[in-house]
Amino acid sequence: MTHTALTNPQIAILDYGSQVTHLLARAIRQLDVYSEILEPETPLEQLEKYKGIILSGGPNSVYEPNAPQIDQAVFDLGIPVLGICYGHQLMSRMLGGKVEPGETREYGKADLTIVQNKGLLSNFEPRQQTQVWMSHGDTVTELAPSFEVLASTLDCKNAVIGDLNRKLFGIQFHPEVNHSLEGSKMIDAFLEVCNCDRDWQLPDYLNHKIAEIKTQTEGKNVFLLISGGVDSTVAFALLSQAIGADRVHGLLVDTGFMRKNEVTQVTAALKGIGVKNLTVYNAHNEYFTALKGIYDPETKRKIIGQIFVDIKDKLADEMGLDDTKWLLGQGTIYPDTIESGGTKHADKIKTHHNRIDRIQELINQGKVIEPLSDLYKDEVREIGKLLGLPADLINRHPFPGPGLAVRVLCAEKADLPTDNDTETAKIQAYIEAKGYQLQTRILPIKSVGVQGDSRTYRHPLAIYDHLAQYEPQKLLKLATDLTNQFAVINRVTLSLTPLSQNVDAVYPTYLTPERVAVLQEADAIFNDTLKKHDLYQAVWQAPVVLIPVTFDGTQSESIVLRPVASTEAMTADAFVLPKAFLTDYLEQLKEAKLPISGVFYDLTHKPPGTIEWE
Numbered sequence: 001m002t003h004t005a006l007t008n009p010q011i012a013i014l015d016y017g018s019q020v021t022h023l024l025a026r027a028i029r030q031l032d033v034y035s036e037i038l039e040p041e042t043p044l045e046q047l048e049k050y051k052g053i054i055l056s057g058g059p060n061s062v063y064e065p066n067a068p069q070i071d072q073a074v075f076d077l078g079i080p081v082l083g084i085c086y087g088h089q090l091m092s093r094m095l096g097g098k099v100e101p102g103e104t105r106e107y108g109k110a111d112l113t114i115v116q117n118k119g120l121l122s123n124f125e126p127r128q129q130t131q132v133w134m135s136h137g138d139t140v141t142e143l144a145p146s147f148e149v150l151a152s153t154l155d156c157k158n159a160v161i162g163d164l165n166r167k168l169f170g171i172q173f174h175p176e177v178n179h180s181l182e183g184s185k186m187i188d189a190f191l192e193v194c195n196c197d198r199d200w201q202l203p204d205y206l207n208h209k210i211a212e213i214k215t216q217t218e219g220k221n222v223f224l225l226i227s228g229g230v231d232s233t234v235a236f237a238l239l240s241q242a243i244g245a246d247r248v249h250g251l252l253v254d255t256g257f258m259r260k261n262e263v264t265q266v267t268a269a270l271k272g273i274g275v276k277n278l279t280v281y282n283a284h285n286e287y288f289t290a291l292k293g294i295y296d297p298e299t300k301r302k303i304i305g306q307i308f309v310d311i312k313d314k315l316a317d318e319m320g321l322d323d324t325k326w327l328l329g330q331g332t333i334y335p336d337t338i339e340s341g342g343t344k345h346a347d348k349i350k351t352h353h354n355r356i357d358r359i360q361e362l363i364n365q366g367k368v369i370e371p372l373s374d375l376y377k378d379e380v381r382e383i384g385k386l387l388g389l390p391a392d393l394i395n396r397h398p399f400p401g402p403g404l405a406v407r408v409l410c411a412e413k414a415d416l417p418t419d420n421d422t423e424t425a426k427i428q429a430y431i432e433a434k435g436y437q438l439q440t441r442i443l444p445i446k447s448v449g450v451q452g453d454s455r456t457y458r459h460p461l462a463i464y465d466h467l468a469q470y471e472p473q474k475l476l477k478l479a480t481d482l483t484n485q486f487a488v489i490n491r492v493t494l495s496l497t498p499l500s501q502n503v504d505a506v507y508p509t510y511l512t513p514e515r516v517a518v519l520q521e522a523d524a525i526f527n528d529t530l531k532k533h534d535l536y537q538a539v540w541q542a543p544v545v546l547i548p549v550t551f552d553g554t555q556s557e558s559i560v561l562r563p564v565a566s567t568e569a570m571t572a573d574a575f576v577l578p579k580a581f582l583t584d585y586l587e588q589l590k591e592a593k594l595p596i597s598g599v600f601y602d603l604t605h606k607p608p609g610t611i612e613w614e
């Protein structure tokens, strides 16, 4: 079998470090074309073989001194070029246009009006409106000669531009994310301009991967790290299919941060799919000891990753697996590599467990095999299906490698803005000016978020309204406005209980078995209630987060419900929970008599909030 689609990518994506640009590769695959992601520094001779070139978005401003560049001659190759966000600004500036800081930093949904339905917009009607996703500070204020405007938004006149003769195009927003409802039609039009063959299919990819795994593992077996989640399960099945179950040895480290009963369930499921060699190692002690007194989220993540590797090394030694005969396997999928700053120009949002330094070293030495690392979750599930795995196994919600550890927030001391009263008063005034009567508190902790391709670490805001008046759509809109407006916060949560004056942090608090046990219960009840209300499949993920925030001055903490809708986790929408669901959940929680004094419901989309809280 030949694999021309896979061996000859038709589109080169030059990566300037956007968190979402990699969705482009996926959007292009969904249009049956294979692309390749390259560094912007790739020499021109190498770019000549592609049918089209895309310059991605990125966190820089084009006029910063060290802003990443492109060889100007790329625009004279006669190959169509599409610049997106940063790429659009870079192209415009280099070809003689002007880029300036925008008057407002624009993040979120905007309405695009088609001015001319040609070029990238040949699939649209003139004057048609379509929703797009903006995430930018700078704008192209003057077009380069011979470019014309194809579409505009209210705040951004040059939102889609083109020089149709030279086949050069620029888009200010991100067509590759789901919030750009018809972005795929624009990418499709670009592929048409490039004259691409539509020859990429997932079953071909699977065959190609199996062949590649066979070559890569020649003379070696695979020692696979398993978290129990969908990805590592599919990786196990794929490797077993490629080289035989005898040659794959799985290690499931029970960190102590798994969901309630998960280790038992996962072990049974893996046995059920024909896994032969599986070691389950109980590491509760190692983890809780190492995380004693640790508060910083990145430090926590790194320690968790390191212990994982220590245990792997120890067991590999005990089992006599020397690295001339064994490769280390991981179920890493594409988005895991991006958030860890896996590409040259990307900002690091958070270190995923499978990208800590020691693993990275092994990767550099060619000692790691990651058969799913080009794929997104939906594609991994498809591969799982093609391999014959049971649906209930592959349709489970994604679960992060560090498990509940990243959902148990830690605090050394209460952490509020120095000018908390002023900030709160400003927020309160803004909310009142919008016609709402809500109690508000800035919570005395911080969580991780992402904005304009960069990491943020800021406070959540809590608002309280009577559930009787629950109007989720209005609250979601308010949450977006508030996070756009006030730099001190990156999330807005609805408190499901009245906000008393004495909201305080429980401190110092680090990771303990007792805290994890409380979260396991609250999490199990949440998931069971989602299933009972038939909502489990509608949400992408439904983390419950334990936060060291108390309402009653005791050690009792609070939880946050964080259900989201998404298709690939790079962007997500806060999922609307019906009132009946919330009432039911609160009821069940009360019956469980857990030491929980507050319950919050996270109303923040991603961006600006990440899915997990750290």
Ligand code: XMP
Pocket: 336, 339, 349, 350, 351, 352, 353, 354, 398, 399, 400, 401, 402, 406, 541, 569, 570, 606, 609, 610, 611, 612, 613
């Ligand atoms: P965030 O919180 O960045 O998460 O919006 C995006 C997706 O990644 C998952 N996640 C992880 N997965 N190792 C993983 O395997 C990790 O360290 C990790 N951190 C976050 C998260 O659950 C969501 O699906």
